[in-house]
Amino acid sequence: MNKEEPKYGWYVKNLIIGFNIVGLLGLSAFVYGFLIDGVVKIILIISGLGVILVFLWPGIGMIIMHLLLLRKMPKIDLMARMKALDEIDNPQILDVGCGTGRTAIRIAKALMNGGHLFGIDIYSKLAIPGNSLDTVQNNAIIEKVEDKTTFQYGSATDIPFEENRFDIVNASSVLHEVHDPNGQDKAMQELYRVLKPEGYLYLSEWNRTSWQCIAFCGLCCYAFKKKEYWDKLLKENNLKDITYENITGFGIFSARK
Ligand SMILES: C[S@@+](CC[C@H](N)C(=O)[O-])C[C@H]1O[C@@H](n2cnc3c(N)ncnc32)[C@H](O)[C@@H]1O
Known part of the structure; x- marks a missing residue:
């Protein structure tokens, strides 16, 4: 018999998904910037880096934090x-x-x-x-x-x-x-x-x-x-x-x- 599990959910899950989507777009722009020449290259690299710092960093960080925190929580007495x-x-x-x-x-x-x-x-x-x-x-x-x-x-x-x-x-x-x-x-x-x-x-x-x-x-x-x-x-x-x-x-x- 399957035991029903409580549904506690992930904190700010939608925000984490949104941050990672925008962050990955920034990462793509950053990488693409290295493949082209001209002014657009500089724009893509700088703006891509900005988006990575603002969105991808917390996007990935919050996933790691959740995995660590939520697994650790039962142990945090x-x-x-x-x-x-x-x-x-x-x-x-x-x-x-x-x-x-x-x-x-x-x-x-x-x-x-x-x-x-x-x-x-x-x-x-x-x-x-x-x-x-x-x-x-x-x-x-x-x-x-x-x-x-x-x-x-x-x-x-x-x-x-x-x-x-x-x-x-x-x-x-x-x-x-x-x-x-x-x-x-x-x-x-x-x-x-x-x-x-x-x-x-x-x-x-x-x-x-x-x-x-x-x-x-x-x-x-x-x-x-x-x-x-x-x-x-x-x-x-x-x-x-x-x-x-x-x-x-x-x-x-x-x-x-
Ligand atoms: C990060 S969750 C923490 C939930 C819970 N305390 C736990 O330990 O899992 C933050 C909670 O605060 C609630 N919240 C935000 N503003 C509130 C307010 N003004 N009054 C009561 N709850 C609020 C949210 O709805 C959400 O359930």
Whole structure:
């Protein structure tokens, strides 16, 4: 009998395909430039090189990053870093920007003694093709955590829960995608608002200035922020006991309300 597999999807898959198509056109122009003479030669070589740097580099880099990151993810023991999971009885957890549930469902699976995981997202298909409420709910059924999870629509900048509601709030690779004016500040205020006093916040983000981010993303590393940016935002929003762990360029902040 074939076991149905969860559909977590590739992050920014369509963007990766687009970048590689444009990048390969640039590579063709670059190579063709060496086969001809005249002014067009110079134009093709220079413009081809530009397109390779801007598109092909991150296009290929993001594929390598996905293969490394997604394979490595089960080994990156986020749960071991979420010490609060063991410390709190019946923990109430919110995963903001849960997407298809790649992180949320792993947290739910780690709940051994009660507790419940709530997940919210705006389900952007640009972020993950196939991203939807149906997908994450179906993944939870396949992974047998449907009784410990509740997923719904909701934005990080306007979290649909009352204040002081959660013991743990997690946001994995989400806040860099919040682009509304002051959106990241507003999101951080919301994460703080829904946390119980002394509750734990976990925030995972790529660090733009890490060599891994630059190597894999090229100029696209500008889609991410420096780790100092998130550190400042956490402090400005009154979070305390802030720690940071760098995992091959990807960082996990832990903080408390
Ligand atoms: C890179 S994916 C990460 C998904 C998930 N956290 C994980 O670990 O696999 C980013 C997610 O953030 C979501 N997102 C973007 N802006 C958001 C917002 N303002 N509020 C909630 N979710 C948002 C996207 O829809 C997408 O599912």
